[in-house]
Amino acid sequence: MAQPEARQRRPSIHDVASHAGVSAATVSKVLAGVTTVKPENAQRVFDAVEHLGYRVDPLASDMRRAKRRIIGAIMPEFESEFFGSMVTELEGLAEQRGYTLVAASSRESETREKEILARMHDWRVAGVVLAPVRNEHGPAAAFMKAHGMTGVLIDRVLSDDAFDTVSADSAAASAEVARMLIGNGHSHILVIGLAEQAATVRARLEGFRSQALALNPSVRIDVITSEVSVAPLRSSLRDYFGRGERPTAVYSLLLKGTLVALSEFRRRGWHCPDDISLVGFDDAEWMQVTWPAIAAVVQPVRQIASEAMNLLFRRVEGDVGPPTARLEPCQVLMRESVGSPGSGPHSGGGDRQQPPLS
Amino acid sequence: MAQPEARQRRPSIHDVASHAGVSAATVSKVLAGVTTVKPENAQRVFDAVEHLGYRVDPLASDMRRAKRRIIGAIMPEFESEFFGSMVTELEGLAEQRGYTLVAASSRESETREKEILARMHDWRVAGVVLAPVRNEHGPAAAFMKAHGMTGVLIDRVLSDDAFDTVSADSAAASAEVARMLIGNGHSHILVIGLAEQAATVRARLEGFRSQALALNPSVRIDVITSEVSVAPLRSSLRDYFGRGERPTAVYSLLLKGTLVALSEFRRRGWHCPDDISLVGFDDAEWMQVTWPAIAAVVQPVRQIASEAMNLLFRRVEGDVGPPTARLEPCQVLMRESVGSPGSGPHSGGGDRQQPPLS
């Protein structure tokens, strides 16, 4: 465990070799666990490694491989709990296999997504875990195909003809939300979302709609979506309520929508669940400490990450079977923000202790 | 822009060289912008690069440099908005300078922190942005010193004798919180935090305490901290309120504490700000959509990231001046969770529409 206070140059494999009195090739073999080395020499190598504090340079080590022991991860953002913990999980799983994870944020831009991908291709990453900005049909996946990269698509995808996909079972979870809301007697429900993430959002919407209609054919389901950002969604929602529409429940297909809904409720002085019920896709830590606690669909981050990495490494190791499309089951957390219609005043706002904001 | 559908082997600098009819050295020089190349040959190189779609292999390119064009970032976690956006910012800044950011999560473990650092040292990163789990005196910083790594410490640090540090001006922000609370007439305030992050938390506590005492010498300030995790903090808080302690305001020194406080308020059926006021260090998106909106100290993520990268690159480029300790000013967002004591019932719970949880 000698820590030579030497800060100058790190010892290379040749330093170890000369110190142990063997060749660099032998050192490499010993460290790789090759058994055709005389035990005595192996021991000398281990001693030299210990004495010099030698560690393999991963960069040099990767030089000769076509695929470097690097996994790239591209997420639309890092700021949310979902993608944050996704990166944490992916990092741990890559590390377990001796790979380094390089994570990058596409910042919800497909252009940037492609640039990052090109850079990862430059690095000759062994594989990429891509959470596309929009869906599996974007330019990023096309780039990966065109360059023969191996990868797995996660989250905002359903299935692909070239890559394995792993995502939350949005449709099933949404169906359960439908059962929950219809079961509570709601017959006028507003669904909000961002349409750009086509695949997933559509699955969530259809899963919800078909189940809701199956349970109550006369249910009224309004849908408000916006193309890109949340700003138009907010104003559409404001218009909608402004027109006097009074659904008894709102189902938000994504976290940002849940925030928008809550802030619109605030403006109007509506309380959950007395005035209106709310369920959101995507859970967050704060949702259980607010009053009321917000009902939410919990995505199985661990399972998605773990399954994605399993599939990815299978491909890295050469599996060429047809691509699979996995859907991991979600959990729907019923919380206080969901109630039965009519159990509260639902006055239309303005009569509560807390005045609406200007 | 020919996209050769070739997926086999990427072109190397030698392919470009032979295609342009020059040597690899010339190609390298042209791409590096060396001017001693005949314009005609330079053009041929550019054409070949274009034609083959050649891109430099960053790994091979870095091989000969002592410092690779890689920056390491180590954060205690990725799940929070603060560290999530920190990583996003750092990534962008590194990329601007042609560096790749490799981010890793220490998961609040000093052991892991050191392991990650060792791995980054193996990669010969040019520099490290370290947000230590505890403070600047931990084993990670010691490791960096012992191995002559260049780095910057951020967030949970105040100053260091070897590294530049950048953090939010916790003391000043806390003083402003004190002014706010004292100004609103609070004379019994509870401060909660995690003691492990010694430097920062102590600065926040002292900044608050000294300002509060200066404004009202008879103010009562209770402090509850826990060593490592939030669980003991939660039970201490529960005991504290259970003993009948009734501060009129709570100042949480960190986000997790804010969540704990809110959930304890929930249990007891206390509402902000009628029953008790709340301010938290660290802002989050959801805090403005809850009812009430939660007052919070906003940390200057962009400034911290940008300043950290500036300092880091100065060091990477060889600056050897004495280490600096920067404090970036915070913004205190006054929101509805803060009121004046006595303006609400403060009954001690149980009399509100929403019953406390079991």
Add this chain to the structure above:
DNA sequence: TCCATTCGATAAATCGATTTTTCGTTCTTG
């Protein structure tokens, strides 16, 4: 006209590993 510069470009060394090839011993076996 001849030698000394200068210019531009190539050959070769280098970075730090891995992998293939080569080579010298020792052990079998006919």
Add this chain to the structure above:
DNA sequence: CAAGAACGAAAAATCGATTTATCGAATGGA
């Protein structure tokens, strides 16, 4: 006892760039 197989380790090639040393041709001055 000699030829061949088996073994262990060293030498050399390789990965893809950068950088230094080298070299030939053109230019300049004496």
